[in-house]
Amino acid sequence: MLALSRWKIILVLGSFLFGLIFTLPNLLPQSALQxxxxxxxxxxxxxxxxxxGGSYLxxxxxxxxxxxxxxxxxxxxVRTKLRVAQINFDxxxxxGDVVSFHVADPAQYDQAYKLVAGQIGGTLQGGGRDVNVxxxxxxxxxxxxxVPQAAKAAAEDAVTHSIETIRKRIDALGATNPSITRQGAxxxxxxxxxxxxxxxxKAVIGKxxxxxxxxxxxxxxxxxxxxxxxxxxxxxLPSDDPRAPYYVxxxxxxxxxxxxxxxxxxHDENGQPDINFAFNGMGAQRFGxxxxxxxxxxxxxxxxxxxxxxxxxxxxxxxxSGMIHGSFTEDSAxxxxxxxxxxxxxxPLHMVEQxxxxxxxxxxxxxxxxxxxxxxxxxxFIFIILAYGLFGGFAAIALVVNGLMIVGIxxxxxATLTLPGVAGLVLTLAVAVDANVLIYERMRDExxxxxxxxxxxxxxxxxxxxxxxxxxxxxxxxxxxMFNLGAGPVKGFALTLLIGVLTSVFTxxxxxxxxxxxxxxxxxxxxxxII
Amino acid sequence: xxxxxKLLPTKTHVPFVSxxxxxxxxSLLAVIATCVGIFYPGMNLGIDxxxxxxxxxxxxxxxxxxxxxxxxxxxxxxGDVQVQRFGADNDxxxxxxxxxxxxxxxxxxxxxxxxxxxxxQVTFSRMDVVGPEVSGELEGKGLLAxxxxxxxxxxxxxxxxxxxxGLGAVVALFHDLTxxxxxxxxxxxxxxxxxxxALLTIIGYSMNDTVVVxxxxxENRRKYKRMPLRELIDxxxxxxxxxxxxxxxxxLLALSGxxxxxxxxxxxxxxxxxxxxxxxxxxxxxxxxxxxLLWGVRRDDEPAKPIGPxxxxxxxx
Numbered sequence: 001m002l003a004l005s006r007w008k009i010i011l012v013l014g015s016f017l018f019g020l021i022f023t024l025p026n027l028l029p030q031s032a033l034q035x036x037x038x039x040x041x042x043x044x045x046x047x048x049x050x051x052x053g054g055s056y057l058x059x060x061x062x063x064x065x066x067x068x069x070x071x072x073x074x075x076x077x078v079r080t081k082l083r084v085a086q087i088n089f090d091x092x093x094x095x096g097d098v099v100s101f102h103v104a105d106p107a108q109y110d111q112a113y114k115l116v117a118g119q120i121g122g123t124l125q126g127g128g129r130d131v132n133v134x135x136x137x138x139x140x141x142x143x144x145x146x147v148p149q150a151a152k153a154a155a156e157d158a159v160t161h162s163i164e165t166i167r168k169r170i171d172a173l174g175a176t177n178p179s180i181t182r183q184g185a186x187x188x189x190x191x192x193x194x195x196x197x198x199x200x201x202k203a204v205i206g207k208x209x210x211x212x213x214x215x216x217x218x219x220x221x222x223x224x225x226x227x228x229x230x231x232x233x234x235x236x237l238p239s240d241d242p243r244a245p246y247y248v249x250x251x252x253x254x255x256x257x258x259x260x261x262x263x264x265x266x267h268d269e270n271g272q273p274d275i276n277f278a279f280n281g282m283g284a285q286r287f288g289x290x291x292x293x294x295x296x297x298x299x300x301x302x303x304x305x306x307x308x309x310x311x312x313x314x315x316x317x318x319x320x321s322g323m324i325h326g327s328f329t330e331d332s333a334x335x336x337x338x339x340x341x342x343x344x345x346x347x348p349l350h351m352v353e354q355x356x357x358x359x360x361x362x363x364x365x366x367x368x369x370x371x372x373x374x375x376x377x378x379x380x381f382i383f384i385i386l387a388y389g390l391f392g393g394f395a396a397i398a399l400v401v402n403g404l405m406i407v408g409i410x411x412x413x414x415a416t417l418t419l420p421g422v423a424g425l426v427l428t429l430a431v432a433v434d435a436n437v438l439i440y441e442r443m444r445d446e447x448x449x450x451x452x453x454x455x456x457x458x459x460x461x462x463x464x465x466x467x468x469x470x471x472x473x474x475x476x477x478x479x480x481x482m483f484n485l486g487a488g489p490v491k492g493f494a495l496t497l498l499i500g501v502l503t504s505v506f507t508x509x510x511x512x513x514x515x516x517x518x519x520x521x522x523x524x525x526x527x528x529x530i531i
Numbered sequence: 532x533x534x535x536x537k538l539l540p541t542k543t544h545v546p547f548v549s550x551x552x553x554x555x556x557x558s559l560l561a562v563i564a565t566c567v568g569i570f571y572p573g574m575n576l577g578i579d580x581x582x583x584x585x586x587x588x589x590x591x592x593x594x595x596x597x598x599x600x601x602x603x604x605x606x607x608x609x610g611d612v613q614v615q616r617f618g619a620d621n622d623x624x625x626x627x628x629x630x631x632x633x634x635x636x637x638x639x640x641x642x643x644x645x646x647x648x649x650x651x652q653v654t655f656s657r658m659d660v661v662g663p664e665v666s667g668e669l670e671g672k673g674l675l676a677x678x679x680x681x682x683x684x685x686x687x688x689x690x691x692x693x694x695x696x697g698l699g700a701v702v703a704l705f706h707d708l709t710x711x712x713x714x715x716x717x718x719x720x721x722x723x724x725x726x727x728x729a730l731l732t733i734i735g736y737s738m739n740d741t742v743v744v745x746x747x748x749x750e751n752r753r754k755y756k757r758m759p760l761r762e763l764i765d766x767x768x769x770x771x772x773x774x775x776x777x778x779x780x781x782x783l784l785a786l787s788g789x790x791x792x793x794x795x796x797x798x799x800x801x802x803x804x805x806x807x808x809x810x811x812x813x814x815x816x817x818x819x820x821x822x823x824l825l826w827g828v829r830r831d832d833e834p835a836k837p838i839g840p841x842x843x844x845x846x847x848x
Contacts, residue, residue, distance in 0.1 A: 375788035389534030478735030
């Protein structure tokens with residue numbers, strides 16, 4: 001007997017209502033959607049970037065550069081501390097990832113060791129120091145290196161910090177609904193829908209924006225420079241200043257961008273774009289001291305190891321604010337102010353993957369997807385009704401409910417529909433029909449084996465079910481693997497396929513069962529229309 | 532006349548197994564050809580797997596002057612640059628590799644610049660950049676995904692059926708996978724993540740189809756204990772034939788809409804899927820089942836008996 005228990009009917013009606021209610025927002029125009037009462041769902045399918053247009057960027061935090069910088073800082077820290085303690089040392093050097101130096105005066109060796117062991121480096125989260133200090137007494141040298149966990153913690157910090165900074169920058173650019181997520185150990189995914197100019201987005205995200213003010217070393221002669229005789233506490237930096245292609249500057253940073261509280265694009269007295277900045281209290285104090293000690297000397301304004309300009313200090317600057325001149329355009333001044341204000345990235349970011357789709361191309365894809373789904377569905381309906389008549393019609397009804405359920409579930413869980421996902425949807429329709437074909441063919445077998453119509457129909461459902469489940473498990477397995485494999489679009493395909501297989505087994509088996517049950521009850525037929 | 536299902540004979544008696552030798556030879560030749568093709572001329576890897584940049588642009592009302600674009604981009608010394616029309620006359624696509632050590636984003640920006648300079652205002656409708664770090668990983672992940680899928684299918688079918696069935700199914704799976712690669716080679720399609728997804732789907736479908744035939748085979752084996760395996764296979768394939776045909780046609784109809792109206796970027800995916808449906812159906816009949824015949828399968832009343840060396844007429848009842 002095709003027993004139509006109450007729960008089956010409730011389940012069928014429930015799934016139909018569920019599909020309808022949650023699919024509806026996708027079918028209504030925006031204006032009509034606003035008129036829908038608040039207790040009904042309003043969420044639409046979220047379209048992937050390949051359908052709505054936008055940019056997917058995968059950025060990698062340069063952990064090598066980060067480590068190199070930490071080691072350089074460590075070296076400079078050792079140099080400063082030893083000098084302050086008036087310890088006589090030489091051959092301070094960074095070899096590989098070990099900083100080492102030689103204590104010139106044996107009497108100071110123990111003092112040097114205590115100083116380094118006590119004051120150099122920081123503490124790790126969870127206790128312990130982040131550096132290893134070892135002494136080679138015979139050679140009178142001391143070496144310092146970071147412990148392995150320190151590099152990991154620093155990278156971890158850098159990624160977290162980078163994500164915050166990127167978020168600030170993207171918000172300031174005014175992108176709509178960007179998503180910024182960590183991927184793996186040192187990667188960051190940025191998905192920005194609708195961004196018309198990915199180049200600008202990339203430029204703003206990728207700029208490290210380390211700002212520093214350093215004194216220009218004027219003592220060096222042109223000959224020294226040519227011969228490469230650069231003092232160890234100087235460095236040569238390329239410049240954007242039209243007056244000089246590069247500058248020799250002191251390594252010591254007078255003030256850096258970490259103490260900025262504000263930066264904004266403005267104009268100088270000649271109407272040229274420039275950047276106004278302001279320091280916090282401590283920055284202002286340091287800036288004041290540094291400028292008053294070095295009046296009439298030029299100091300270089302440096303961003304990411306490039307000199308923007310090197311003005312001469314006319315008088316001490318005590319207020320903690322100033323201007324940066326450079327060869328800016330309106331846009332570049334605006335973007336530079338934006339990144340300065342958001343703070344520097346802790347380490348350089350490199351773009352390793354990008355996918356950008358223009359909004360127009362996305363709209364074309366949506367149209368093409370809609371047409372192919374409609375045509376695919378229409379062909380299936382015509383074919384299945386031609387092949388199985390009334391029962392084919394039942395299968396077609398189940399297919400419609402299936403479509404509603406898939407779209408409803410995807411809208412409810414904010415699953416993203418991508419272009420390959422559309423292909424998954426089409427394929428799902430075919431898989432759903434397969435379940436019905438298996439059932440109907442089994443019914444025909446049972447009739448041929450001599451069963452009465454109703455018993456055959458009943459057996460068709462129960463005996464085909466094993467095969468249906470068996471056959472669909474394989475698709476589920478493939479879809480799960482696919483989901484774990486890929487980036488956005490392929491994931492979308494896998495997800496649609498997965499949801500589709502689950503709903504299609506449900507609708508193809510249960511909905512047609514209820515419909516056929518009702519049909520038997522209404523017409524009391526002694527034969528099946530598919531024989 | 533209607534429903535059409537009545538037109539199909541209720542009982543077909545196609546002697547599938549007797550044609551197995553012929554088709555096995557054809558399949559084997561196709562598999563060998565594909566294996567050769569994988570080495571020479573080799574797969575046409577897309578940027579997902581070899582890295583590089585694809586830039587698609589639209590010139591609006593004008594026709595895209597490809598020669599100009601080629602000259603302009605070649606001026607940047609990027610090595611092998613491909614410039615092609617993409618669908619309409621005003622759409623073109625440029626592919627190139629990022630030189631070693633250069634920043635992929637910067638190079639892509641430069642290419643955009645020279646194209647705009649050469650052609651005037653153009654709309655860049657799509658840009659995909661995959662760096663060498665990522666493409667290497669994706670290649671590994673893609674292969675791993677395919678192997679995991681095949682492995683899990685083997686475990687599943689072994690769990691549900693017996694080892695011989697599992698072997699048959701997996702040989703069929705490799706057959707379908709190889710020939711799908713063959714199609715990709717033959718049509719010079721670019722191997723992308725999308726196509727790997729298509730291949731995984733084919734693995735699922737091929738298995739699905741095989742499982743349906745095997746289910747029937749297992750059932751008939753219990754029903755007709757004395758029937759020789761060869762006839763048992765023919766019977767099971769014939770009994771499931773209507774289903775095979777109707778499901779296959781449904782899938783082909785649905786996907787052909789996608790292949791024709793789905794746009795340029797979905798076309799490779801739909802073509803590979805269409806082929807996979809056909810080949811998956813074929814392999815259930817001509818690869819999976821004959822393998823069982825070769826190996827033999829344990830019957831409740833007799834030990835496993837390979838039938839190879841026996842004369843063919845000895846098998847007839």
